[in-house]
Amino acid sequence: MQYPNNIKKNFTRLSISHSNRGMDLEHVLNLTNNYYLKNDRALIFKKPTPIGVVDVSYKNQHKTIEKAYFKEQSTLDYNGLYRGKYIEFDAKETLSKTSFPLSNIHEHQTVQIRNVIKHGGIVFLIIKMNGIVYLLTGEDYIAYIDNNKRKSISYKYIQEKAYVIKIGYQPQLDYLTLVDDIYFKGE
Amino acid sequence: MQYPNNIKKNFTRLSISHSNRGMDLEHVLNLTNNYYLKNDRALIFKKPTPIGVVDVSYKNQHKTIEKAYFKEQSTLDYNGLYRGKYIEFDAKETLSKTSFPLSNIHEHQTVQIRNVIKHGGIVFLIIKMNGIVYLLTGEDYIAYIDNNKRKSISYKYIQEKAYVIKIGYQPQLDYLTLVDDIYFKGE
Numbered sequence: 001m002q003y004p005n006n007i008k009k010n011f012t013r014l015s016i017s018h019s020n021r022g023m024d025l026e027h028v029l030n031l032t033n034n035y036y037l038k039n040d041r042a043l044i045f046k047k048p049t050p051i052g053v054v055d056v057s058y059k060n061q062h063k064t065i066e067k068a069y070f071k072e073q074s075t076l077d078y079n080g081l082y083r084g085k086y087i088e089f090d091a092k093e094t095l096s097k098t099s100f101p102l103s104n105i106h107e108h109q110t111v112q113i114r115n116v117i118k119h120g121g122i123v124f125l126i127i128k129m130n131g132i133v134y135l136l137t138g139e140d141y142i143a144y145i146d147n148n149k150r151k152s153i154s155y156k157y158i159q160e161k162a163y164v165i166k167i168g169y170q171p172q173l174d175y176l177t178l179v180d181d182i183y184f185k186g187e
Numbered sequence: 188m189q190y191p192n193n194i195k196k197n198f199t200r201l202s203i204s205h206s207n208r209g210m211d212l213e214h215v216l217n218l219t220n221n222y223y224l225k226n227d228r229a230l231i232f233k234k235p236t237p238i239g240v241v242d243v244s245y246k247n248q249h250k251t252i253e254k255a256y257f258k259e260q261s262t263l264d265y266n267g268l269y270r271g272k273y274i275e276f277d278a279k280e281t282l283s284k285t286s287f288p289l290s291n292i293h294e295h296q297t298v299q300i301r302n303v304i305k306h307g308g309i310v311f312l313i314i315k316m317n318g319i320v321y322l323l324t325g326e327d328y329i330a331y332i333d334n335n336k337r338k339s340i341s342y343k344y345i346q347e348k349a350y351v352i353k354i355g356y357q358p359q360l361d362y363l364t365l366v367d368d369i370y371f372k373g374e
Contacts, residue, residue: 081303
């Protein structure tokens with residue numbers, strides 16, 4: 001289930017060189033979530049990008065959008081149900097080798113991360129940086145921004161706190177195995 | 188948070204007479220969910236309607252959709268987090284006084300309802316019929332379609348099985364109080 005309009009403003013096409021073609025993070029996550037769905041492991045979907053419709057037309061009762069603009073998501077892009085728990089995350093990619101720019105995460109998304117933690121859900125960021133895909137928990141993300149004035153997360157912090165998601169065949173990006181280790185320890 | 192493009196094909200504007208103007212089910216649910224959010228009671232959002240983009244234009248780096256069409260949601264329209272649990276539902280309105288046409292619920296949505304139950308989430312339908320707003324649990328919905336060949340749910344069944352959601356001031360449609368009674372008994 002992929003939406004052609006889901007290419008983020010701050011998602012840089014340039015980050016997909018010939019060498020890692022097919023590692024488009026969103027595409028790989030969609031394949032992974034479809035795999036989880038087909039194998040009855042989890043129900044996780046990417047939310048459609050919200051749009052503001054300016055103009056529509058009707059032809060024999062068929063409605064077509066003639067003009068619209070993209071809006072910002074009020075939540076993170078992915079959410080769903082895993083092992084009876086609510087799970088929500090976003091996936092971000094940066095070309096920077098030294099730090100993850102916080103401009104990638106909008107203020108209302110940070111509010112949502114705080115809220116999901118408060119209401120007892122699982123929330124994290126999947127960050128692709130230096131060719132490695134990391135899982136940074138919402139708790140570690142909040143701890144960082146609450147204790148730093150900086151406009152970016154240092155790569156050092158990500159290397160220290162985040163978990164590396166193994167890239168495989170099926171599923172291609174098995175982040176739920178990490179979620180088991182991080183959030184379901186001893187269950 | 189309302190999306191002008193979220194008016195369902197099978198949502199009938201005619202159902203809003205002058206007498207119950209302002210009882211547009213989607214609008215009232217959006218107000219209710221905003222109230223829950225502001226009062227820190229739950230995190231429940233309506234998913235944007237997925238679209239297929241046919242044509243876009245760029246003007247000084249601003250992306251505009253020039254042509255697109257509406258797609259069907261693979262899940263129910265509303266989901267989120269309440270009291271640590273995953274919650275998902277859809278809201279449907281019918282003008283029929285005697286039965287709720289199952290054409291209102293797409294096959295993949297019925298699959299999703301079965302899956303949410305299987306994975307331990309809370310799932311239900313909010314049905315407005317005969318001026319009353321009902322909550323029908325996913326379990327009672329599945330029990331009906333698995334035991335009936337009919338293309339609609341009789342109003343009698345809805346009256347027997349579904350719970351009436353009180354219409355109030357703030358929140359306007361306090362369905363979570365019913366969710367407490369139905370799903371959190373004795374907690």
